[in-house]
Amino acid sequence: xxxxRSILCIIITVAIVLINIDPLKKAxxxxxxxxxxxxIIDGTDYSKVVSDFEFVKNGFSGIRxxxxxxxxDKKNCIExxxxxxxxxxxxxxxxxxSNTGSFYYYAQELYYSCGPACVKMALKYLTGTTYLxxxxxxxxxTTATNGTxxxxxxxxxxxxxxSNYYIKKTGATKDTMTNDLxxxxxxxxxxxxxxxxxxxxxxxPFNLSGHGVTVYAVKSDKTEVMIADPWxxxxxxxxxxxxxxxxxxxxxxxxxxxxxxxxx
Amino acid sequence: MKVKLKIIFALSMMxxxxxxxxGSNSTTIDEQISVLAEKSYLNADLCKVNxxxxxxxxxxxxxDGNIVFVKNKNGQIEYINRLFxxxxxxxxxxxxxxxxxxxxxxxxxxxYFYIGEIMENSGANTNTxxxxxxxxxxIDRIEHQDNxxxxxxxxxxxxxxxxxxxxxxxxxxxTYIDCYNINxxxxxxHLECFYNxxxxxxxxxxxxxxxxxxxxxxxxxxxxxEDVKHYLEVxxxxxxxxxxxxxxxxxxxxxxxxxxxxxxxxxxxxxIYNASNKGYLAYVEDNTLxxxxxxxxxxxxxxxxxxxxxxFIRRSNSVLxxxxxxxxxxxxxxxxxxxxxxxxxxxxxxxFFIVFYADDMPDYAYLIPREDIxxxxxxxx
Numbered sequence: 001x002x003x004x005r006s007i008l009c010i011i012i013t014v015a016i017v018l019i020n021i022d023p024l025k026k027a028x029x030x031x032x033x034x035x036x037x038x039x040i041i042d043g044t045d046y047s048k049v050v051s052d053f054e055f056v057k058n059g060f061s062g063i064r065x066x067x068x069x070x071x072x073d074k075k076n077c078i079e080x081x082x083x084x085x086x087x088x089x090x091x092x093x094x095x096x097x098s099n100t101g102s103f104y105y106y107a108q109e110l111y112y113s114c115g116p117a118c119v120k121m122a123l124k125y126l127t128g129t130t131y132l133x134x135x136x137x138x139x140x141x142t143t144a145t146n147g148t149x150x151x152x153x154x155x156x157x158x159x160x161x162x163s164n165y166y167i168k169k170t171g172a173t174k175d176t177m178t179n180d181l182x183x184x185x186x187x188x189x190x191x192x193x194x195x196x197x198x199x200x201x202x203x204x205p206f207n208l209s210g211h212g213v214t215v216y217a218v219k220s221d222k223t224e225v226m227i228a229d230p231w232x233x234x235x236x237x238x239x240x241x242x243x244x245x246x247x248x249x250x251x252x253x254x255x256x257x258x259x260x261x262x263x264x
Numbered sequence: 265m266k267v268k269l270k271i272i273f274a275l276s277m278m279x280x281x282x283x284x285x286x287g288s289n290s291t292t293i294d295e296q297i298s299v300l301a302e303k304s305y306l307n308a309d310l311c312k313v314n315x316x317x318x319x320x321x322x323x324x325x326x327x328d329g330n331i332v333f334v335k336n337k338n339g340q341i342e343y344i345n346r347l348f349x350x351x352x353x354x355x356x357x358x359x360x361x362x363x364x365x366x367x368x369x370x371x372x373x374x375x376y377f378y379i380g381e382i383m384e385n386s387g388a389n390t391n392t393x394x395x396x397x398x399x400x401x402x403i404d405r406i407e408h409q410d411n412x413x414x415x416x417x418x419x420x421x422x423x424x425x426x427x428x429x430x431x432x433x434x435x436x437x438x439t440y441i442d443c444y445n446i447n448x449x450x451x452x453x454h455l456e457c458f459y460n461x462x463x464x465x466x467x468x469x470x471x472x473x474x475x476x477x478x479x480x481x482x483x484x485x486x487x488x489x490e491d492v493k494h495y496l497e498v499x500x501x502x503x504x505x506x507x508x509x510x511x512x513x514x515x516x517x518x519x520x521x522x523x524x525x526x527x528x529x530x531x532x533x534x535x536i537y538n539a540s541n542k543g544y545l546a547y548v549e550d551n552t553l554x555x556x557x558x559x560x561x562x563x564x565x566x567x568x569x570x571x572x573x574x575x576f577i578r579r580s581n582s583v584l585x586x587x588x589x590x591x592x593x594x595x596x597x598x599x600x601x602x603x604x605x606x607x608x609x610x611x612x613x614x615x616f617f618i619v620f621y622a623d624d625m626p627d628y629a630y631l632i633p634r635e636d637i638x639x640x641x642x643x644x645x
Contacts, residue, residue, distance in 0.1 A: 046432070046461065111362055111382075111389055111414075174623055197336075200366035201322040201608045201619075203561065203578055205525035205539040206415060207364045209321060209336045232523050232539070235363075235380070235415035236430065236470075244522045244539035247560075249579060252623065257318075 038096050038217045038226055040243055043104035043124065044233050048133070062114035063195045063210040064147040065259045066170060092221035095182075097125065098189040103216050105242055107233025109133045114212040115148030116140055117230035118193040119157050121214045125191055126163045147210060150195055150261040157263075164190030170261035174252045177262065178222050181248070184264035185218045191228075194251060195260025198231075202253055205244075206231060210258060216243070223248055308630060308640045313617070315346065317627035324368050325375060326610035326617045327398060327568050329631060332375060334364070343396055343403055348631075355396050356403035362389065362414060366526050369420035370568055371446060373399040376425050380414030391416050393425060393444060406444065408451055416442075417527070421474035422501050423447060428472045428481070435462045439469040441481065441503065454503040455481065464489045471536065473527040475570060479503070480529050482520070482536075494520060496534065496553065509551055518558060519544040528564050530573045530586070535564045545575070545593075557584070557593055568612040572634070579605045583637070598637070601644040604628070620644050 097103055103125045108117035116136035123131050139156040142148040150168040157166050169180065184192035192215045198204035208231060217226035224245050232242035255262060313331070321336040329348035332355075334341060341361040346352045360381040368377035375396040383390050391414060393406040412429035419426050424443040431438045440456040459466035464486060471482030479499040486492045494516050498507035511520065522538035529535065533547045533556070543562030546553040561578040575584040575593065581600045584593040598606070600620060607621040616637055619629045628644040 197321070199322045200364075200525065201320075203525075203541045203563065205365075205523050207322045207334070207366075208362075209339065209341075229539075231363075235413050236523065241522055246541070247579070249623070250541070253621070256624070 038094050038100060039241070040100070040103050040105050040216060040228065042107075042233070042242065043130070044107040046107070046233075048109045049107050049234055062108065062110075062112040062142075062147040063212045063258075063260045064149050065210070066149045066151055066168070066195075066261050092219045092223065094217050094226070095186050095220050096217045096226075097185055097191065099125075100216070102128065103191065103228075104130075105228045105233065106133070106230060107242065108230035109234075110137075110144075111234065112144050112147050113137055113142060114230045115150075115153050115193075116142055118212045118214045118228075119153055121216075121228055121230075122157060122191045122193065123160055125216075126161045131160075148212070150193075150263050153193065154263050164188050166190070166263045168261045168263045170259050172255075172262070174248070177252055177255060178248050180262070180264045181215055181225055181251075182218050182222050185215065188264070190264070191216050192262060192264035194255055194262040195258065196251065196254035197257040198254060199257070203250060204254065205229075206235075210260060212260070225251060227251075308632075308642055311630045311632050311640070313346070313629040313631050314350075315629060317619075317629070322364075322366075323566070323608060323610055323617075323619070324377065325370065325566060325568060326612045326615060327370065327372075327375075328612060329615050330398070331610070331617055331631075332396070332398075345396075345398060345401055353401045355401045358394075358403075360384065365415055365417045366566070367417040367419060367528075369418045369425055371420055371423075371425075373397055374446075376420070377418045378416045378427060389414055391429065393418075408444070410442075412442070417472065419472065419474040421479055422476075424452075426472065426474060426479065428469045436460055436466070437468060439467075441469065441472065441479070441499075443503075455483075455497075455499075455505070457483070459486065471524040471527045473529045473534070475529045475531065477501070478506075478529075480527070480534050482524065482527070483508075496548075498548065507548070507551065509548065509553060511553065515544065515546070515553060515555070518542055526564070530570050531588075533573075533586075535575075537563060541578075543575075563608075565609040565611050565616075567610070572611070572613070574609060574611050574616070576606050576609050578607065581605060583609070596638055598642060599640070600642040604642070604644045618642070 106117050106120045108114045113133055116133050119136050120131050120133055140148045140152045154166045154168045181192050184190055193212055194215060195212050198206050198208040198211050200207050211231060214228045215225045216228055224247050226243060226245050228243045319335045319337050321334045324332040324334060331346040333344055335344055340357055342357040343355040344352050345355055361379055363380040368375050375398060377394055378391050379394050381392050391412050394403060395406060396403045411431045416427040416429055424445050426441055426443050429440060429442045437459045441454040443452045457467035457469055459468045466486055468484050469481055473480050481497045483495045483497050484492055494511040496509040496511055497505050500506045519536050519538050519542050522540045524536060525539050526537040535545045537543045541561050544558045545556040547556060559577060563576055563578050565574040565576060567574060573586040581598045582595055583598060584595045587594050603622045604620040607619040610617040614634060616632045616634060619627055620642060621627045630642060632640055
C-alpha cells in the first residue's frame with residue numbers, strides 16, 4: 001500500500017514538473033484577463049485633424065532636440081528629486097492618475113504638433129480646460145520646420161497651471177527616468193511627457209524621429225507605463241486604440257536615442 | 265564506532281572536495297565566451313557587422329546577405345544598402361519623410377515600401393509608394409494621388425503591392441484594400457468599407473498580410489460602440505472573401521484591442537503584433553483561429569524567405585524557429601554576453617542578421633549563416 005502511494009506521489013510530482021518546464025506553454029485565457037489596461041476617453045475632434053500645408057525639410061514628427069540644459073528648472077529640482085518612498089503593493093498593478101477619469105486623449109492636429117497635443121492632454125487633466133491646439137502651438141513656439149522643445153513646453157505649461165511644476169530632464173539614467181515617471185503619476189498626479197524616437201526595430205508601431213508621448217499610468221513595480229500617443233490618432237481613426245502599454249526598458253531606449261528630454 | 269566515524273569523516277571530505285571542485289567550474293557566461301570563442305569553429309567576430317548604430321532609425325530587409333536600413337542623421341533620412349562584402353552604398357535620401365511602418369515588399373530587384381511624407385508642391389501629407397532598386401541603388405516614387413491617412417504597411421500578393429488605406433469623407437471613414445499592379449501599372453480598390461463616426465455604425469478594415477495564395481484581413485463590423493464583431497477574412501487571388509472567421513473575445517482582448525503594428529502570415533498561420541508589444545501566432549483551421557503561441561515582445565523576424573519563418577523574444581536571447589514537419593516552434597537560447605539581448609533579427613534564405621543591445625552600451629550586430637546559429641558565441645565586444 002505504502003509503495004503504491006509512493007509511486008503515485010512520484011508520478012504526480014514528475015507530471016507537475018514536466019507541465020511547468022514546457023518553455024512554449026500556452027498562456028491560459030485568465031493570464032491576460034487580469035492584464036486590464038487602463039483605458040481613457042478619446043477627446044479628439046477629428047474634424048480638426050488636418051493635413052498641413054507648410055513645408056518641412058527635417059523628417060520628424062514634432063519634437064526637436066533641446067539645446068538648452070535643465071538649468072531653468074533646477075530651482076524646483078530639490079523637491080522633485082526626493083526619493084520615492086511610496087509603498088508598493090506586492091503584486092504589480094496599474095497606478096493611474098488620481099483622477100484618471102478626467103484624463104482625455106487628444107490626437108495631434110498637425111504632423112509636427114505632437115508636443116502641443118501632449119501638453120493639451122496634460123492641461124485638460126490638470127485644469128479641466130480644453131485648450132485649442134493652435135493656442136498651445138503659439139504658446140510653445142511650435143513651428144513646422146522646428147517642432148517644439150521641452151524647454152518651451154515646460155515654460156508654457158507652468159504658466160498655465162499651478163497643480164504641478166513641470167521640470168525637464170535630458171540625459172537621465174534609466175533609474176532616474178523610471179522613478180520620475182513613477183512619481184509623476186503616483187506622487188504628483190500629473191501626466192509626464194516623454195520625447196523619444198519610435199522605431200519598429202524596437203517594437204514601436206511607427207518609425208518616427210523626434211516624437212512626444214504622454215504617460216498616464218505606471219505599473220507599481222515600475223516595469224511598464226501606459227502611453228497616449230498623439231500620432232496614433234493622427235494616422236488612425238479606426239476602432240483600435242491610440243493608447244498602449246510599453247515597458248520602461250523600451251521607453252528608456254527610445255528616450256536615449258535622441259536628446260529631447262522628458263518633463264514631469 | 266571508530267570505523268564508523270572514519271567512514272563519515274572520509275565521506276564528508278569527499279563531499280567537500282566535490283563541492284569545491286564544482287565551485288571552481290561554475291564560470292560566468294562571459295568567461296565561457298572567452299573560452300568557447302577559441303574552441304568554436306565559427307568565429308563570431310568574423311561575422312560582426314560594423315555600422316553606425318546610433319544613426320539607424322530602422323532596419324528594412326536582409327537580402328542575400330545585404331542589409332537594407334534607414335539612417336536618420338540630423339533629420340536627414342537616407343536609405344543604405346550594406347553589401348555582403350561590407351561596402352555601404354547610399355540609395356538616396358528623402359527630405360520629405362514623416363514616417364514609415366515595418367513591412368516592405370520584395371519583387372527583385374525592387375523593394376517596395378510606403379512612406380508617409382510631405383508632397384513637394386502642395387505640402388500636404390501623403391502615402392507614397394516608394395521603390396528601391398537593389399541593383400542600381402536608386403530610389404523612386406510611384407506617383408498616385410489619394411487622400412489616405414498616413415501609415416500603411418506594404419505586402420506583395422500575386423504581383424500586386426497591397427495595403428489597407430483609410431480616407432475620411434465627411435463623417436465617414438472609408439477603408440479599403442489598395443492594390444498596385446506592378447506589371448500593368450494599374451491601381452485598384454477592393455473590399456471598400458464605410459464607418460460612420462457619428463452613428464458609430466459600419467465596417468472597417470485595419471490589418472492585412474499576404475502569402476502566396478491568400479490575403480488575410482482584419483475586419484470589424486460595428487452596430488454601435490458596444491456591439492462590435494471582429495473577423496479575420498481570408499481572400500483568394502481574385503480578392504473574393506472565401507472564409508470569414510469570427511475572432512473570440514480572448515484573442516481580441518490580448519492582441520486586437522491595441523493598434524496593430526505588424527501582421528504576417530506563412531501557409532495557414534497568422535501572426536499579429538500590437539503596439540503594446542503583444543505577439544500572437546495562430547493557425548486557421550475549421551473556420552477558427554487555433555492559438556500556437558503568444559507572449560510579450562514575441563516578434564516575427566523580417567524574412568525574405570517565407571518558407572523558413574523565424575521568431576524571437578525581443579529583450580531576451582530566445583529564438584523560435586518554426587519546424588514545418590513537426591508543426592511547432594522550436595526554441596533555443598543564443599549564447600550572448602551578459603547584459604546583452606536581442607534587439608532585432610532579420611533573415612533571408614542563408615543568413616541571420618542579429619542586432620544585440622544593452623542599456624547605455626553600444627549595439628553589436630552579426631551576420632551568421634543559418635545553420636551555424638546554435639554554434640556561435642556572441643561576445644558583443
